[in-house]
Amino acid sequence: MRYAVLVTGPAGAGKSTFSTAFATHLRVSRRTAHIVNLDPAATGDAFEYLPAIDIRELVTLDDVMGEMNMGPNGGLVYCFEYLLQNMDWLEEELGGYDDDYLIIDCPGQIELYTHHTFLPNLVRNLQRMGIRTCAVYLLESQFMEDRYKFFSGVLSAMSAMVNLEVPWINIMSKMDLVSSTSSSSDASEPRNGKRPKRDIARYLDPDPMLLVSARDGRDQQRGNDKFHDLNRAIVQLIEDHPLVSFLPLDLTSTESLETVVSHIDFTMQYGEDEEPKEPHDLDEGDFADME
Template sequence: DIDCVYNRGRHCQLVMGPAGSGKSTYCATMMTHCQTAGRKVHLVNLDPAAEHFEYEPTIDIRELITLEDVMEELDYGPNGGLIYCLEFLMNNVDWLEEEIGNFDDDYLIIDCPGQIELYTHFPIMRRLCETLGRLNMTVCGVYCLESQFIEDKSKYFSGVLSAMSAMVNLEIPHVNVMTKMDLIEGDYGNKPLEEDEDDIEDDSESAAEKKRRKQKRRRRLMEKAMTDREMDRYLEPDPMLMTEEADLVHNGEQPSSRSLKFQALNQAIVQLIDDYSMVRFIPLNITDEDSVEYVLSHVDNSMQYGEDLEPKEPDDVKEYDE
């Protein structure tokens, strides 16, 4: 018998999402999980403003250009400087091709910047995807949205719209991930409802004040008692969520920092999302290995990782006597 080594092809995850959505934590979690599973995986940093990593990047854009240098020499702001850095990278794509060309059958996790306009308004990331395709790499976009977005329905739907925009613009296999689910699971169902001024009855308050206090407490109890079924409405965006938000306004309970003039716009956005039915989020709790594996299995399936196995001759061929 001859030992056989398998060529799994070249695959990479393009990790995107708003600033603070947990992209770097996602990358570190996936690095640990993949290495434990025996995959040869490397971290690629494309954020010129990044400072700290749990894993040292194998490929780092900061070796080519840094945001600090751009801001100092060209007098750009943070956002303009970051866009300049990514444009500089794509104008010097030979550097990236040379760096990636060193990997034969490895698995890359690419940590991208958090400026949403890079994925929705500029062609930079699409050009990057085309470059990776020319290098015979199968790319899966991973769009991260943090679970705290569900506390503000308008903010949540803006995140859904951004995810859908990235899916349409990049035209690559795509997986949307709801990050920081461990925080949600701690807030809902496990912690007792803390007492506040709305829980204290006052005989001197008017009927209207009592009604307002009871409505506010009822809302807090509803948020506290969020069930798995309720959470599913956020994992698979339910347009009725925004309708319910509008009903609160008409019932005399104005949502925080919300204006009536935006309701029509919100409804139009929700209708757009519902018409296309493209966005679905996979929950990720980084403290749960099963949750991490569940997300990874979706990413692998979307880019058919492991389905292109081809035997190749090992580096050291054993000699056998005839």
């Protein structure tokens, strides 16, 4: 059985960093993992890993923008349309990886996840190839500094979950930048390089009352009363469809990463269809671990 994890989320959420740490953790755990780059706009300098499969070998955003006279957004759409028209290329690339864990690093344009059909079609093709697939959506902890920005992230995650229709995990990344120090406001200045935050649990399991309870001076300046009905409607939507909750991810903590990986394994039912190893399949290292 092959497994694939789509690593999604907005730009700057730490998708490539997470993909690298995820793959490294699996390899240290003596599991076979490969990273697939699905971002045609990625530059060599930005890579934190050497991808086993790279969409840029098929199509790049720079080439599309230059040859088709397109902007970055239209060019990215064209790249994914081209990929879907050439799924035989991806199927051939994936053909050499059996019983492997594929970590698919996706672009940061969230519209690809929220309403375009590209990734749902890609998922269906992966499933047709017999690859068990799930998705993770990364939202960086900075979003907790502003209630409105945070709930826009919650709604984006919810929209992406509905659009892709696969087993799903939401992750609050860069939690090493958040301290447990209480603060008097939601947008405190960083202390010692960390962002203090109170009631973190209300963000990890989003409490919609955070939105309707906004009554500080900044909200008044924004004319919060004007948007009160809209906020109420958003709150009602989140309460009626409580789809989104976040696992905290601190990549400086091995335990934090292990927790996230175990949730991904459980969501994808990793290993449930695997045959147990017979004694002759075990190598010396396995026996050493059993002693």
